[in-house]
Amino acid sequence: MVDQLKGIAASDGIAIAKAYLLTEPDLSYDRLDQVDVAVEEKRLDDAVEQTVSQISEIRDTAKERLGADEAKVFDAHLMVAQDPEWIGQMKSTIQSQAINAEAALQDVSSMFITLFEGMEDNPYMQERAADIRDVSKRILANLLGVRIPSPASIKDEVVVIAHDLTPSDTAQLDRRYVKGFVTNIGGRTSHSAIMARSLEIPAVVGTQSVVAAVKDGDLVIVDGLEGDVIVNPDQATLDSYKAKAEEFERLRQEWAKLVNAETITKDGKHFELAANIGTPKDLSGALENGAEAIGLYRTEFLYMDSAEFPTEEEQFKAYKAVLEGMEGKPVVVRTMDIGGDKELPYLQLPEEMNPFLGYRAIRICLHEPEMFRTQLRALLRASVYGRLRIMFPMIATLSEFRSAKKMLEEEKAKLVSEGVPVAEGIEVGIMIEIPAAAVLAHQFAKEVDFFSIGTNDLIQYTMAADRMNQGVSYLYQPYNPSILSLVRHVIESAHKEGKWAGMCGEMAGDQIAVPLLVGLGLDEFSMSASSILKTRSLMAKLSQAEMKELAHKAIEECTTVEEVVALVEKAVH
Ligand code: PEP
Ligand code: MG
Numbered sequence: 001m002v003d004q005l006k007g008i009a010a011s012d013g014i015a016i017a018k019a020y021l022l023t024e025p026d027l028s029y030d031r032l033d034q035v036d037v038a039v040e041e042k043r044l045d046d047a048v049e050q051t052v053s054q055i056s057e058i059r060d061t062a063k064e065r066l067g068a069d070e071a072k073v074f075d076a077h078l079m080v081a082q083d084p085e086w087i088g089q090m091k092s093t094i095q096s097q098a099i100n101a102e103a104a105l106q107d108v109s110s111m112f113i114t115l116f117e118g119m120e121d122n123p124y125m126q127e128r129a130a131d132i133r134d135v136s137k138r139i140l141a142n143l144l145g146v147r148i149p150s151p152a153s154i155k156d157e158v159v160v161i162a163h164d165l166t167p168s169d170t171a172q173l174d175r176r177y178v179k180g181f182v183t184n185i186g187g188r189t190s191h192s193a194i195m196a197r198s199l200e201i202p203a204v205v206g207t208q209s210v211v212a213a214v215k216d217g218d219l220v221i222v223d224g225l226e227g228d229v230i231v232n233p234d235q236a237t238l239d240s241y242k243a244k245a246e247e248f249e250r251l252r253q254e255w256a257k258l259v260n261a262e263t264i265t266k267d268g269k270h271f272e273l274a275a276n277i278g279t280p281k282d283l284s285g286a287l288e289n290g291a292e293a294i295g296l297y298r299t300e301f302l303y304m305d306s307a308e309f310p311t312e313e314e315q316f317k318a319y320k321a322v323l324e325g326m327e328g329k330p331v332v333v334r335t336m337d338i339g340g341d342k343e344l345p346y347l348q349l350p351e352e353m354n355p356f357l358g359y360r361a362i363r364i365c366l367h368e369p370e371m372f373r374t375q376l377r378a379l380l381r382a383s384v385y386g387r388l389r390i391m392f393p394m395i396a397t398l399s400e401f402r403s404a405k406k407m408l409e410e411e412k413a414k415l416v417s418e419g420v421p422v423a424e425g426i427e428v429g430i431m432i433e434i435p436a437a438a439v440l441a442h443q444f445a446k447e448v449d450f451f452s453i454g455t456n457d458l459i460q461y462t463m464a465a466d467r468m469n470q471g472v473s474y475l476y477q478p479y480n481p482s483i484l485s486l487v488r489h490v491i492e493s494a495h496k497e498g499k500w501a502g503m504c505g506e507m508a509g510d511q512i513a514v515p516l517l518v519g520l521g522l523d524e525f526s527m528s529a530s531s532i533l534k535t536r537s538l539m540a541k542l543s544q545a546e547m548k549e550l551a552h553k554a555i556e557e558c559t560t561v562e563e564v565v566a567l568v569e570k571a572v573h
Helices: 037-066 068-081 084-097 101-117 123-144 167-171 191-199 235-256 280-288 300-304 312-325 362-367 369-385 398-417 435-439 455-463 470-475 481-496 513-520 529-540 544-556 561-571
Strands: 003-006 008-011 014-021 158-162 178-183 203-205 219-223 228-231 272-277 293-298 330-334 387-392 427-432 450-453 500-503 524-528
Touching (some): 008 191, 014 178, 037 068, 037 101, 037 123, 101 123, 191 203, 191 524, 219 235, 235 529, 272 280, 272 529, 293 524, 312 369, 312 387, 362 369, 362 398, 369 398, 450 481, 455 481, 481 500, 481 513, 513 544, 513 561
Parallel strands (some): 014 158, 158 178, 272 524, 330 387, 387 427, 450 500, 500 524
Antiparallel strands (some): 008 203, 219 228
16 A cells, blocks of 8 residues: 655655664563473573574674674673573473463563662662663563564665654664664654764654554655655656656765865855764764864764763763864864753653753753863863864853853863863854843853854744654744844854854754855854755855845745745745
C-alpha cells in the first residue's frame, strides 16, 4: 500500500531505501509453571549464547566506529552475559520452581538489580545494575525471538524509522548504511536534526505517525527538502523521486565549485560563512564545504560522549585539534550547554517540568565552578594553537556574563603565573538566545567582544513555542517580524559599540532568512556545514543595498510571516 506522510524537512537530500525500525520491541510473555525443566534450560543456554555473540559483534562495530573507550560498556555487558553465578542461579530457579526461562531470568535479574542499586555509596555496583538490566533485556528478546534494534548493528543500506532519536543514537548512525531517517517527533532545531545535517543524511522529523505507518523492510522515500515521506511508492513515484535526487545532486555539484570562493554579494559586500560543529570529527565536513571559520563548537557533545566528566587534558586535546585544524581561522568555542534536550547521565540533573527553561548551560556552570574552571583552563591552554574566541551560552543577565568572565580571567592569571602560555586578545562573547539579553543588547554590547544570535532558542522563547514540539511548530517562526526586529536590535547594538554580530542558530542558513540577514548587516553566518555552499551561491545573487530595504520593509510593513515570505520570494527567488 502506498502511503504518504508529511513532516518537517530537517536535513536536505533525497533517500530511497528499505525501512529499519529503531523502536522499543514488545517483550511481554506469559509466566509458566510445571514446565519441562530440560527444555527451558536448553532455551536459556541458546539465548545466552546468542546474546554473547550479538554483544561481541556490537562491541566490535562500536570500537571501529566510535573508538575503544565507547566500546568499553559492551565489554562490561559481555562479562555479565558470561557470569557463571548469574546464569547458574537462573538454572537453579528453573529446576527448583519448574518455571519457564523468561520468568527465571526476570526473577533472578530483578533480585540482582535491586541488590546492586541499593548500594548507594558504590557507583561501581550501581553501574553493574544497569548492565544487568541491559543484558537481561537482550536475553529475553532472544528467548522470545524478537530483535532489539540498535543503530550500531545496521549493516545494510536503510532508512531509519524511530519515534525519536537521541543525540547519542544519531552519533552512532553510519553514513555508509543509514541513507536517511524519519521520526515521529522533533523539530528542525532538535539536536538529532542538527546532527543529521552535519552527517549530511536526509531527514524528516515530526511526522507523528511514521512508526505506525511503516514496517521493517518497506521501501521508503525520504524527501528532506520538502518534508515528505513516501512508503512503498509505485513505479511512477519512484522514478520521479530518482529524478529529483539526481537534480539535487547536480545542484550540489554546482555549489561545490564555490568551495574556495569568497563570500561576496553582487554589490561587493563580504560576509563570513562559518560552520557549526559538535566534535573535532566534524572539522573535515566544515572544510570540505568551504567554511571560513567555526562559528559554533558545541562542546557539550564532548561531555555527552563520555561516561564521566572529560578531564582538562581530554578537553585540551579536543580544542587544540579544532584550532590547529582551522589553521589560524577563527574558532568560536561555546562553553558547555547541557540541559534542554541534551542530557548528561553522570551529572544527575533534577527532573524538571520545563527543562528548556530550567537548570542548564551557564546556569549549571556558575553553580559548578570546578567543572567550569576545568573547561576554561583547557580552553586557555589551547588558545595558543589558533585563533580562539570563547562564547558563553544562555546568558540572561549581565551579572551572569560578568561572573563567567571573571572566572575566565582568574584562570588565565593562574596559568600565566604558572608559566603556561596563553594567547593574548582572546575575544569573549555571548550567545543571544534569551529575549532579555536581546532586548538589552545595547548594554551587553559595551562589555562583550561579540554576539552570536542563537535563534534556535531565541525563537522558542520569544514565541513561547517549544522547539521540540511539532504540535506548536506552526508558531516556530524565524521570519516573524518580532524575531527580525530583535535580531536588528542586536546587530545595531553591536555595531554602535564597534563589535561584531553573528548568528549560529539554524536561521543563519535558512534560504528565506539569509536575504533579510544580509540586509540587516549580520557580520557572520554560522550554520550546518551542508548549508554553507548553497548560502554562498545565494549571497552572490543578492545586492546588500536592496536587501537592506527589503529587511526594513519586512519589519516595518509586514504583519505576518506569510507576508514576509511572499516579500522575500518576490524579491529573490
Ligand atoms: C541556538 O539556540 O540557536 C543554538 C545555536 O544553540 P543550541 O541549538 O545548541 O541550543
Ligand atoms: Mg541554544
